[in-house]
Amino acid sequence: MEDPAFWHRLQFAFTITYHYLFPQLTMGLAPLIVAWKWRGLKTGNPQYNDAARFWARILGLTYALGVVTGVPMEFQFGTNWAGFSRYAGGVIGQTLAMEGMFAFFLESAFIGALIYGEKKLGPRNHFLASIGVAVGSWLSGYFILTTNAFMQYPAGFAVGDDGALRLENVRAYLLNPWAWIQFAHNQVAALVTGSFVVAAVGAFYTLRGVHREQGGLYLRWGTTVALVASLLVAFPTGDQQAKMVARHQEVSLAAMEGRFESGPMAPITLIGQPNVAEKRLDNPIKLPGVLSFLAYGTFHSNVRGLDAFPQDVWPTDIPLLYYSFHVMAGLGSLFGLLMGLAFLQRLRGRLETSRPLLWALMLAFPFPYIANTAGWLTAELGRQPWLVFGLFRTENGISTVVSPGTTLFTLIGFAGLYLVMGLVYLYLIGREISQGPEAAHG
Amino acid sequence: MADLWYAILCVMLVGFAVLDGFTIGAGALHLLAARPGAERREVVAAIGPLWSWHEVWLIAAGGVLFVAFPKVLAASFAGYYLALMMLLWCLILRGMALEVGGHVDDPMWRTFWDAVLGLSSVVLAILLGAALGNVVRGVPLGPDGSFSMALFSNFRTTGNVGLLDWYTLSTAVFTLVALSAHGATYLAYRATGAVHERSVTFARALWAGVGALLPVITIESWVVRPDLFIGMAGRPLAWVAILLVIGGTAAVFTGIRTGAFGRATAGSAAFLAGLLGAAAVSVYPVLLYPTLPGGEALTVENASSGRYGLGVAIFWWPVAMAATLLYAWVVIRWYRGAGSREQGAGR
Numbered sequence: 209m210e211d212p213a214f215w216h217r218l219q220f221a222f223t224i225t226y227h228y229l230f231p232q233l234t235m236g237l238a239p240l241i242v243a244w245k246w247r248g249l250k251t252g253n254p255q256y257n258d259a260a261r262f263w264a265r266i267l268g269l270t271y272a273l274g275v276v277t278g279v280p281m282e283f284q285f286g287t288n289w290a291g292f293s294r295y296a297g298g299v300i301g302q303t304l305a306m307e308g309m310f311a312f313f314l315e316s317a318f319i320g321a322l323i324y325g326e327k328k329l330g331p332r333n334h335f336l337a338s339i340g341v342a343v344g345s346w347l348s349g350y351f352i353l354t355t356n357a358f359m360q361y362p363a364g365f366a367v368g369d370d371g372a373l374r375l376e377n378v379r380a381y382l383l384n385p386w387a388w389i390q391f392a393h394n395q396v397a398a399l400v401t402g403s404f405v406v407a408a409v410g411a412f413y414t415l416r417g418v419h420r421e422q423g424g425l426y427l428r429w430g431t432t433v434a435l436v437a438s439l440l441v442a443f444p445t446g447d448q449q450a451k452m453v454a455r456h457q458e459v460s461l462a463a464m465e466g467r468f469e470s471g472p473m474a475p476i477t478l479i480g481q482p483n484v485a486e487k488r489l490d491n492p493i494k495l496p497g498v499l500s501f502l503a504y505g506t507f508h509s510n511v512r513g514l515d516a517f518p519q520d521v522w523p524t525d526i527p528l529l530y531y532s533f534h535v536m537a538g539l540g541s542l543f544g545l546l547m548g549l550a551f552l553q554r555l556r557g558r559l560e561t562s563r564p565l566l567w568a569l570m571l572a573f574p575f576p577y578i579a580n581t582a583g584w585l586t587a588e589l590g591r592q593p594w595l596v597f598g599l600f601r602t603e604n605g606i607s608t609v610v611s612p613g614t615t616l617f618t619l620i621g622f623a624g625l626y627l628v629m630g631l632v633y634l635y636l637i638g639r640e641i642s643q644g645p646e647a648a649h650g
Numbered sequence: 651m652a653d654l655w656y657a658i659l660c661v662m663l664v665g666f667a668v669l670d671g672f673t674i675g676a677g678a679l680h681l682l683a684a685r686p687g688a689e690r691r692e693v694v695a696a697i698g699p700l701w702s703w704h705e706v707w708l709i710a711a712g713g714v715l716f717v718a719f720p721k722v723l724a725a726s727f728a729g730y731y732l733a734l735m736m737l738l739w740c741l742i743l744r745g746m747a748l749e750v751g752g753h754v755d756d757p758m759w760r761t762f763w764d765a766v767l768g769l770s771s772v773v774l775a776i777l778l779g780a781a782l783g784n785v786v787r788g789v790p791l792g793p794d795g796s797f798s799m800a801l802f803s804n805f806r807t808t809g810n811v812g813l814l815d816w817y818t819l820s821t822a823v824f825t826l827v828a829l830s831a832h833g834a835t836y837l838a839y840r841a842t843g844a845v846h847e848r849s850v851t852f853a854r855a856l857w858a859g860v861g862a863l864l865p866v867i868t869i870e871s872w873v874v875r876p877d878l879f880i881g882m883a884g885r886p887l888a889w890v891a892i893l894l895v896i897g898g899t900a901a902v903f904t905g906i907r908t909g910a911f912g913r914a915t916a917g918s919a920a921f922l923a924g925l926l927g928a929a930a931v932s933v934y935p936v937l938l939y940p941t942l943p944g945g946e947a948l949t950v951e952n953a954s955s956g957r958y959g960l961g962v963a964i965f966w967w968p969v970a971m972a973a974t975l976l977y978a979w980v981v982i983r984w985y986r987g988a989g990s991r992e993q994g995a996g997r
Binding site: 268269271272275276277279280282283285286287288290291293294296297298299300301302304305306307308309310312313314316317318319320321324325328329333337340368372374375376378607608609610614618621625629632636639 | 698699700702703705706708709710712713714716717718720721723724725726727728729730731732734735738739741742743745746749750753754796797798955956958959962963966967970971973974977978980981984985
């Protein structure tokens with residue numbers, strides 16, 4: 209209990225990790241629903257509308273959980289991170305306010321129309337409602353990622369007389385290059401989640417031999433979108449993101465790779481355990497030169513290790529950071545392989561008959577959630593020990609008036625409430641899936 | 651510039667209170683106004699589709715507070731820590747109840763979520779009312795511009811105060827009654843059949859309650875902060891707000907008497923907006939008032955962010971607000987147009 213910052217960090221990390229389980233599915237499903245509504249409108253084939261209706265119900269539940277778990281996120285800037293709000297509120301307040309004003313109002317106005325309004329609205333307006341929801345959800349992603357990008361790579365600010373930051377250049381702030389790359393990477397990662405979930409339900413129906421047509425549609429669309437998104441999440445977006453880190457957060461890159469010593473021909477680590485006490489990587493398997501190439505474009509580039517930096521700017525949880533990064537990157541590669549295999553089977557006309565593949569597709573859907581979570585852990589642990597990189601240390605950001613015991617109490621409260629909500633959510637989603645797309649008629 | 655942002659913040663908060671007030675009031679009342687089953691589903695249908703749009707007004711108000719007065723956000727949110735956490739948990743439970751309550755067609759499932767909706771709405775009204783009382787009464791600000799506050803201390807309104815004291819408890823009760831009256835009026839307007847009948851009865855009783863409590867609250871506020879009333883007389887906006895209260899009251903009473911529930915609902919919204927507007931005008935320019943001797947108030951001037959940032963936001967805010975109202979108008983029109991068509995076809 210001695211370190212109050214630890215409890216504030218834990219509560220924020222827990223509530224944001226839990227919260228983001230929902231928006232990643234919302235943002236991943238929304239474009240698919242738009243595409244189905246569009247196809248339905250163009251072709252008149254009712255299959256597309258049935259698919260859109262079924263997934264809009266899942267989207268609605270997921271959106272609701274996203275809203276109720278999202279409100280605490282905005283509040284916690286003030287309740288738990290008052291020091292940070294005083295310091296940077298004049299800058300990051302802009303995008304947090306924009307998120308509410310531009311994105312949430314749009315999304316929340318149309319979500320009810322999308323879920324309940326199909327009959328009342330008619331096909332054209334219902335299609336427009338789906339666009340409203342999709343644009344709203346992606347816009348809110350952009351504003352949040354701009355906020356995060358400022359914490360990773362501050363831009364467009366000045367330091368005021370009282371030591372707090374103020375906005376100086378709104379263009380530089382909103383068009384932060386870090387934000388664009390992170391947004392692209394994050395949104396295709398959300399598409400990975402959405403498409404894997406769609407493919408998993410398709411595989412489930414196909415294995416069961418129920419809802420044949422809908423199941424086949426989900427399988428085809430899910431695996432195709434998943435293949436494209438899995439490739440895009442690695443290249444170019446993931447690659448660019450890593451280059452961004454290499455350029456502006458060298459110390460984080462060193463920690464992500466468990467690289468304790470500087471030098472040229474830097475290898476990429478496939479497997480290994482960082483040993484911070486001994487300052488070395490145990491039992492590694494490495495590919496020489498690849499890290500130099502990926503980070504700076506040539507095999508001979510020098511990649512600085514942790515030894516090049518004073519220990520007080522090292523990320524605070526190096527092993528967790530290292531493992532998160534490797535879990536994300538490893539899973540991302542497997543996603544490409546699995547969906548590549550599904551694509552091959554589809555070309556051979558065996559997508560719906562290859563039972564082992566269907567089992568794999570059905571059971572694969574949790575892993576994009578893990579990869580997304582690991583990716584965010586990489587981004588946020590890599591930023592430590594800073595709250596605003598290079599400017600403001602995390603321990604200075606907390607609310608000093610809130611005692612660790614109080615934070616622990618509310619953390620336990622959130623944990624209990626979120627456990628119950630998760631159970632209710634899974635029960636209802638499971639129920640929707642087992643009742644099937646036909647039940648969504650009505 | 652900072653003054654303008656104070657006005658915008660108040661507009662957002664009033665928007666939240668009026669709109670989410672419908673949801674909270676109807677939610678708090680529905681256990682009494684509607685019988686389990688079809689009647690309660692009618693209530694949820696009246697508030698359901700737009701509940702998250704209403705709640706977004708609070709999120710957007712939080713955003714405006716963040717962009718314009720980050721020091722106030724930092725001081726007050728950390729200071730009200732436990733109260734805000736309770737508010738968050740109630741908002742979570744309320745949202746869950748509205749969203750998942752209708753998903754399973756089972757009487758026990760529905761009864762459970764109806765109860766969650768009712769209880770969380772009552773607690774929300776009480777917490778929001780106490781928060782309003784706290785803004786008027788003040789908080790134990792320290793010299794560094796922050797404070798920490800117990801849920802209650804000695805129930806006095808000066809010195810080392812807690813969240814709840816005799817005054818904030820009164821504002822909490824008043825808010826519960828007023829929001830219930832607001833919700834009852836809305837249900838009388840939107841619902842049909844038995845729910846409509848009962849809502850009219852409740853609206854009559856609750857508005858009588860509001861009428862009886864309003865003078866009490868006014869006198870209590872005078873006792874707690876006499877300076878507010880002295881300043882108020884010289885502020886024209888305060889008179890506008892009071893006219894809004896009077897006009898709203900008149901519309902509510904004539905509307906309920908003549909069965910024009912649309913007018914009564916609008917009047918109810920005007921009443922709440924006027925009351926909150928009067929409070930906002932009278933506490934200006936102080937955002938957080940100190941109750942401890944020597945404490946320094948956080949004001950519109952000393953707590954606002956930089957001029958450039960406020961200037962940037964004043965460009966995009968009206969655009970966003972106009973877009974927001976446009977979405978709402980479009981969605982309501984879609985529903986309206988379809989509703990009348992459907993009714994026509996049914997007959």
